[in-house]
Amino acid sequence: MADEDLTAGYGTQAANRSPIMAGALHVILLAACSVFLVPFIWMAVTSLKPIDQTMKETMIPKATLAMLNGKETLVVRKEQLKGESLLVRQGGGQDAGKVKLIPALFKDAPAVVNGMAQMKFTRAGREEYEPELVKVEVLRTCPKGYWLVEEWAPEFSQEREENQNKELAWDCVPESELKEVPHLFWSNYKSALSRMQGNDEGSWYSVGFFRYLLNTLFLCGMTVTGMVVACTMVAYAFAFLEFPGRNVLFGVTLAVMMVPFPATMVPSFDLFRSLGWTGTFKPLWVPAWFGGAFFIFLLRQFFLGLPKDLLDAARIDGCTELEILWHVVVPLARPALAMVALFQFLHCWNDFMGPMLYLNDSRQFTLSLGLQALQSQHGGTPMHLSMAASMMFSLPLVILFMITRKTFMKGIAMTGIKG
């Protein structure tokens, strides 16, 4: 268990502490944990809510159920009837056969005689004409306080758009017939995906979320490979090879870590533009194949801690430096290399400014850019869909972290201790 790594050093400090003190510390730590976890939980919960509940701080998403057409369906409360209304079926006119709800106290309300009445209906598009007198069949009376509910449909789903004209079932039901049950709206995820698809023409792999994912994975793969290969070589040289100017170069490497990105942003952009690389992925992964200051520093520190006798033995055996690197150092340094790979992957996945700077076409967007585009879409994006998208963006990292936890934590500790 990872506990051994962490508790190896503790001794008299915690052992002598009274149980009360230890208990108090646990209480504070647990409180801190809940503060740290609440935003996560909130994100997860919001991603599973229907839109009307995203505004409230309910912790459990709920759904309303009602019997519509004899079937228990998920419904949305549209409005509560403020007065008695009549459910009628129109006998003639434009909407013949359609069922409508009309207020009973409306001054032009029909007089009901034998279940039939006459109503004035105005034809849509013909408002200038006199309303027509149309026969209606009164189906039912709905008293005040009843709820007008409509069948719930996930927004922005492909089906919804295809069936634009499809009528959603609706009815008037009393409060007593409505059931509130906890319900996780997993369809939000599908809606978020289709919203990311937007109006672009294209299949699921050429636009939208999966495209962003592919782009991101491509960039991550390229940068991780490049960084690991380049930094290993360079750190090897710094650690084991004597060459003139080594210390100066290393000093420069350290200094580079202090250069803020904005200082080189503009000329870098200009450089890439003159190379014709803006609008492509190249500025994002090509530099990785030349190494990075932080990882070089880290690996060099790690290599310095390796037993030198192995290398000397290999040299005596007549190995070239490359062979030593490949056959001796790399196997020993696997944890450190894994760490570099992980951190670079994390950095690339989360990178926003780089893609923002160099990518223009939405088909090239990475996940962070895609998510940001979703958020700033014209008209705004409902929060529950944004949260669903954020969850899809973040969860792979959490899963990755859980799998590689030991390597991760060792790596973080190394950045601090050796630094």
Add this chain to the structure above:
Amino acid sequence: MAAIGRYKGWLFVAPWVIGLSAFTVYPFCASIYYSFTDFSVLVKPTYVGAMNYQKIYEDDLFWKVLKNTFLYAGLSIPAGLIISLSLALMMNGVRRGQALYSIIFYLPHLMPPVACAILWMWIFNSEFGLLNNALRPILGLVNMSPPSWLGSSDWALPALVVMAMWGVGQTAFIYLAKLQDVPQDMYEAAEIDGASTLQKIWYVTLPMISPVIFFNIIMAIIGSFQVFTAPFMITEGGPDKSTTFMPHYIWDNAFRFLKMGYACAMSWILFLVILALTALAFRLARDRVYYAGK
């Protein structure tokens, strides 16, 4: 063979040297040159002397942005230090659960900044956000209402600082790892001398981990002056430019207003500011950081 052997190293570091020159040193130097020119994507650089720096001096917005950046750093660096150190000390003080605690505290640090920005934007929402929904009843008892966070020019910056505090888990873990390395004899010696817990922390623990504290402060200085994603996405620099920080302002000048020479001048000033602060930190650390066994 021996002569070649001496230069073998250069072969190995060649990629780094090329990369360094092309992607760091060249842009860095070019930045200096460009800062004395007037150019944009459309206009070739034309030498204008120190005009950009003159304009910066006269630019009120620049001074406000600089002030904002200092304010943000001034809040987030100490707050981050105190919070992460406290968490680490507490985690170090309990016998069990350290692994679990450190994982929970670390998770937020993993999150992509874009997702964090969206999440916290919603939490800080003045009408529907989680924070205000929790604060409203409490503040209602004293007849106050919670601030409008991201909509208020006074509270937007602190809100961003709070958001940044969510990610201190990595720093806390680094401290915890280093705390484990403090030799026990130190504590025993202190106890023999009759030190209380607080005294032990102040006189033994903190000095022993001072290199890591120093390292983290340097990293925090460098990092807090480069914050871009969160203010860019959440507040877009507002309200009333209260959350516009240097990187964002440089970005705007370079890519929106197309005043790249001007932006380069500003980015140079940013670099010098960071350098000065780092040098200050080094100077202050000389007498305070204790490198045991180094």
